[in-house]
Amino acid sequence: MTLRDGNNPAIARTVTSCDSCLAWGLTYRQGVCAPCYSFASRYKTTAHCTACTRCKLLKAGYCRLCWTQAALDRATGHGRRLAPYLREVRHQQLFLAGLNPSHAIPRALPHDDGAKGDSSKAPPPAAIRPNVIWLQLPLLIVPRYYRYGRVNPNSGAAPENPWLDWALHLAHAMAEARGFHLEVLRSLERTLRMLLAEHRDGELIRSSDFYDMLRERNVSITHTSEVLKRMGVLLDDRPAPFEKWLANSLDRLDPGIRSEAERWARFLHDGGPRSRSRAPGTAKEYLRLARPALLEWSEHYSHLRQVTREDILAHADTLHGNQRRNVLVSLRSLFAWAKKNGVIFRNPTSHIRVGTNLDTVLQPLPLKEIDRTIKAATTPQGPLFVALAAVHAARSSQIRALRLDDVDLPNRRLTIAEHTRPLDDFTHQILLQWLDHRRQRWPNTANKHLFISAKTANGLGPVSRPWTNNILRGLTATLERLRIDRQLDEALTHRADPLHLTAVFDISDTTAIRYADSARQLLEQPLETHPSSSPQTQTLPPA
Numbered sequence: 070m071t072l073r074d075g076n077n078p079a080i081a082r083t084v085t086s087c088d089s090c091l092a093w094g095l096t097y098r099q100g101v102c103a104p105c106y107s108f109a110s111r112y113k114t115t116a117h118c119t120a121c122t123r124c125k126l127l128k129a130g131y132c133r134l135c136w137t138q139a140a141l142d143r144a145t146g147h148g149r150r151l152a153p154y155l156r157e158v159r160h161q162q163l164f165l166a167g168l169n170p171s172h173a174i175p176r177a178l179p180h181d182d183g184a185k186g187d188s189s190k191a192p193p194p195a196a197i198r199p200n201v202i203w204l205q206l207p208l209l210i211v212p213r214y215y216r217y218g219r220v221n222p223n224s225g226a227a228p229e230n231p232w233l234d235w236a237l238h239l240a241h242a243m244a245e246a247r248g249f250h251l252e253v254l255r256s257l258e259r260t261l262r263m264l265l266a267e268h269r270d271g272e273l274i275r276s277s278d279f280y281d282m283l284r285e286r287n288v289s290i291t292h293t294s295e296v297l298k299r300m301g302v303l304l305d306d307r308p309a310p311f312e313k314w315l316a317n318s319l320d321r322l323d324p325g326i327r328s329e330a331e332r333w334a335r336f337l338h339d340g341g342p343r344s345r346s347r348a349p350g351t352a353k354e355y356l357r358l359a360r361p362a363l364l365e366w367s368e369h370y371s372h373l374r375q376v377t378r379e380d381i382l383a384h385a386d387t388l389h390g391n392q393r394r395n396v397l398v399s400l401r402s403l404f405a406w407a408k409k410n411g412v413i414f415r416n417p418t419s420h421i422r423v424g425t426n427l428d429t430v431l432q433p434l435p436l437k438e439i440d441r442t443i444k445a446a447t448t449p450q451g452p453l454f455v456a457l458a459a460v461h462a463a464r465s466s467q468i469r470a471l472r473l474d475d476v477d478l479p480n481r482r483l484t485i486a487e488h489t490r491p492l493d494d495f496t497h498q499i500l501l502q503w504l505d506h507r508r509q510r511w512p513n514t515a516n517k518h519l520f521i522s523a524k525t526a527n528g529l530g531p532v533s534r535p536w537t538n539n540i541l542r543g544l545t546a547t548l549e550r551l552r553i554d555r556q557l558d559e560a561l562t563h564r565a566d567p568l569h570l571t572a573v574f575d576i577s578d579t580t581a582i583r584y585a586d587s588a589r590q591l592l593e594q595p596l597e598t599h600p601s602s603s604p605q606t607q608t609l610p611p612a
Contacts, residue, residue: 087166089125090134094166102166108133120158131155138162196238198300199231204271213278215263232300233265239296248513249527253289260293273304280307291528311338311352318356323367330356330363333406358399373404374413381417397423431587433561434546434554442546449506450520451540456496458551461485462559462574465538465548469531471519476500488575560588 086093089105096102101109109126117124118132125132131139138161139154240261244254260283264274274297283290297303315334319327334356340346362384366376381400385393401418408416439459446455457463457471467486475484478501481492492500503519511526518531525532541547546554556574563569565588567581574581 089132090137091161092164092166096166104167105133120155121161134161193234193237193241196231196234198235199270201270206271212275215279215282230265230268232268232302233262236261236265236296236300239299243292243296247515247527247529253527256288257292260288261296268302272302274302276303276305276307314353318360322363323371325371326363326367326373329373329407329412330403333403336406355399355402358396359403362396362400373407376417378417378421381421394424397421430590431553431557431584433557434550438545442541442544442551445544446540448540450503452499453503454537454540454548455551456499458548459555460493460496461490462552462555464552465534469520469534469537472517473519474517476519486575556584557588560584561591565589565592
């Protein structure tokens with residue numbers, strides 16, 4: 070039977086046995102399959118094969134059929150060197166053309182029953198930190214140029230380097246403790262071979278030399294850095310994420326204003342001699358709020374001392390509500406710091422009233438939006454996310470922080486943010502489904518968090534915020550809106566009692582009063598009045 074190649078119709082291919090490797094399948098006019106055709110283009114020596122004694126094209130004295138048989142024998146045996154199996158070839162296993170027979174041999178994964186690891190490779194021998202007697206200090210420090218794949222893990226034993234032996238031992242111990250997938254462990258070993266094959270005593274490995282290369286190849290940088298840190302040979306010289314963000318946030322500002330705004334942002338982020346650093350997001354949020362005003366003033370001024378009270382009021386008049394209040398708080402922080410450090414002579418924000426925070430009346434979610442969210446939660450973890458937010462009013466951060474110890478299935482109890490509550494039947498059923506999926510998908514993971522992903526299953530940390538929120542992105546009833554709707558529904562059901570809300574959801578008094586106030590206004594509204602006609606703002610009484 071003759072077929073035409075779909076990519077090149079001029080090439081006729083026949084279904085028959087290959088003249089070289091005896092595999093059955095599509096062959097070219099030369100009578101060989103595609104792998105043997107490629108083999109013939111690279112190796113031109115024709116002689117008698119050392120193993121099968123056939124007169125064929127040879128690679129290092131062996132034909133392609135014997136090379137394939139040796140790879141098959143290695144997959145069913147132990148060790149990684151191919152030469153011993155080539156010398157032991159005494160029979161041939163026929164196969165289909167285009168298929169690697171060694172891929173059909175199942176390999177044991179770490180922690181499998183009856184197996185201690187990959188059957189094709191024994192665990193590395195135990196190793197400790199090399200004993201360094203003396204160090205030769207380098208005269209010049211030059212960057213290293215690593216090439217991924219330079220050291221082939223299939224080429225045989227690792228180069229004789231005690232630092233590499235120690236790193237491979239640590240990597241294997243980490244994989245055993247955390248239940249790494251086989252491919253993750255092999256990738257980590259390959260990276261360590263590349264970095265430590267020529268490592269010398271006292272040398273430090275700079276993160277900037279290999280970070281971009283590993284990131285392009287989607288290789289775990291976290292695991293590699295963890296092993297190198299434990300060995301004490303890692304020098305993390307990458308710029309901090311805050312530095313990159315700060316440079317982008319100060320772009321297009323006048324140099325005079327930019328320098329003072331940068332000093333203020335660093336003061337908020339790092340603190341000062343008599344001031345503690347703020348929360349990690351405070352510096353970013355304050356600079357984000359002040360940036361529009363700084364850009365506007367950069368068009369006319371070259372220093373903060375030129376900004377007047379009228380300039381600040383003019384910018385504030387373009388804002389409304391909580392946005393105006395937040396921007397004024399940010400600008401007051403900037404100019405108070407500038408006055409304290411002698412940057413300006415007079416604080417232009419003095420005696421400018423910021424005002425109170427205005428809270429809108431919370432509105433319940435329409436049922437159709439909740440139904441859309443339920444239908445969109447099709448991932449294995451999606452229904453449980455929705456149940457925790459819509460039934461137990463859990464925040465996204467609290468969901469990500471849940472651990473297996475927080476779930477008490479026999480007593481039907483669930484602990485969220487150190488607050489234990491009963492586990493209803495609906496959540497209990499969905500929770501069992503997720504636990505079954507988690508056990509089947511990642512049976513060997515050592516991560517104790519309730520929710521894990523393909524990335525965090527090989528580590529110990531929680532899942533990321535985007536991984537939690539992506540399933541409902543673009544919908545009206547997000548996890549945060551479901552949480553608010555659940556607490557508002559509880560307030561409406563129990564006649565706007567803030568004490569009841571505090572006891573059920575373990576929220577602060579101020580938050581409970583806000584929900585109770587919104588519920589009270591919704592309950593006092595006449596039934597025939599559309600909810601859109603309800604008051605939009607309400608000043609909360611002091612807690």
